Amino acid sequence: MVMSQKVLNEQQIAFYHEHGYLLAEGVIPRDALDLAQLILERWVDQTIQGWVDSGLLTDSLHDVDFAHRLLRAWDAAGHPRYLRSPRRDLVSREMFDFLRHPAVLDIAQDLLDTSEILAHGIFNARPKLPNQKWTDTPWHQDAQYYRDAEHIHVATIWIPLQDVSEFNSCLQVAPGQHRAELYDGHNDEETGFLGLSKEVRAALTGQSIAMKAGDALCFTQLTPHGALPNRSDGIRWSMDVRYEAVSTATESGKAQGFVARSLQQPDQVTPYEDWLRQWETVPAGSY
Numbered sequence: 001m002v003m004s005q006k007v008l009n010e011q012q013i014a015f016y017h018e019h020g021y022l023l024a025e026g027v028i029p030r031d032a033l034d035l036a037q038l039i040l041e042r043w044v045d046q047t048i049q050g051w052v053d054s055g056l057l058t059d060s061l062h063d064v065d066f067a068h069r070l071l072r073a074w075d076a077a078g079h080p081r082y083l084r085s086p087r088r089d090l091v092s093r094e095m096f097d098f099l100r101h102p103a104v105l106d107i108a109q110d111l112l113d114t115s116e117i118l119a120h121g122i123f124n125a126r127p128k129l130p131n132q133k134w135t136d137t138p139w140h141q142d143a144q145y146y147r148d149a150e151h152i153h154v155a156t157i158w159i160p161l162q163d164v165s166e167f168n169s170c171l172q173v174a175p176g177q178h179r180a181e182l183y184d185g186h187n188d189e190e191t192g193f194l195g196l197s198k199e200v201r202a203a204l205t206g207q208s209i210a211m212k213a214g215d216a217l218c219f220t221q222l223t224p225h226g227a228l229p230n231r232s233d234g235i236r237w238s239m240d241v242r243y244e245a246v247s248t249a250t251e252s253g254k255a256q257g258f259v260a261r262s263l264q265q266p267d268q269v270t271p272y273e274d275w276l277r278q279w280e281t282v283p284a285g286s287y
């Protein structure tokens with residue numbers, strides 16, 4: 001029997017719908033953060049091994065802590081490009097378990113107001129190194145990346161692995177602006193990321209959301225948001241995951257997504273092997 005429990009109260013849910021975002025404090029338990037870190041440590045190992053194999057690096061810096069290892073290796077390797085928002089390379093049993101972690105699904109259930117939940121196929125890890133312009137996420141709406149969700153509620157849950165502030169790349173949101181339209185996507189000149197036009201961006205007032213590890217920032221597919229630069233001396237790590245109701249699930253959500261919870265039809269919950277099969281055509285090293 002799948003257990004679920006309400007984690008957000010009525011005021012929090014009303015705030016989310018009114019303002020288009022919610023900072024939910026202390027909702028991500030330690031074991032979920034540890035699982036995310038394990039997934040990311042494995043990805044760091046692979047990334048650094050790639051630099052060693054291609055002769056950019058001789059020492060894979062195993063003794064350096066998680067907050068600095070990729071940074072030290074990247075410096076030593078001469079600043080090679082790497083996958084700034086890895087997704088395909090994270091696909092594993094552990095990633096599957098993170099996406100369907102009961103604490104994360106409980107939040108999704110409250111936001112979506114249904115127990116029939118699809119884990120959206122678009123999720124990302126963000127290894128954001130200090131003063132590294134090309135990983136600074138510009139202002140955008142998530143639905144600019146999956147326009148079939150223009151009128152479908154997709155809830156993003158952004159989970160930092162350490163405390164974040166304006167100093168180390170917390171996110172900013174534009175409260176209430178999820179009621180506006182889905183804007184055309186523009187390529188950000190500095191980063192190449194898709195985002196809002198300069199004109200739309202200039203009209204928004206960003207609110208910085210400082211967070212503790214264990215907090216979750218929730219926002220809708222239309223909520224404008226972006227990240228501040230990382231001015232600390234450590235990496236800012238985060239995971240961003242998305243959920244939508246099974247009954248209205250979008251094609252882009254279903255493509256690499258899976259039914260993560262169903263209290264009405266538990267036998268419809270996707271087994272790990274079926275999810276893995278959905279990735280067979282997506283090449284390693286891609287999003």
Ligand SMILES: O=C(O)CCC(=O)C(=O)O
Nearest residue numbers: 126137142158227238240
């Ligand atoms: O982590 C970041 O820098 C950006 C996250 C983001 O934009 C998202 O989760 O949609």
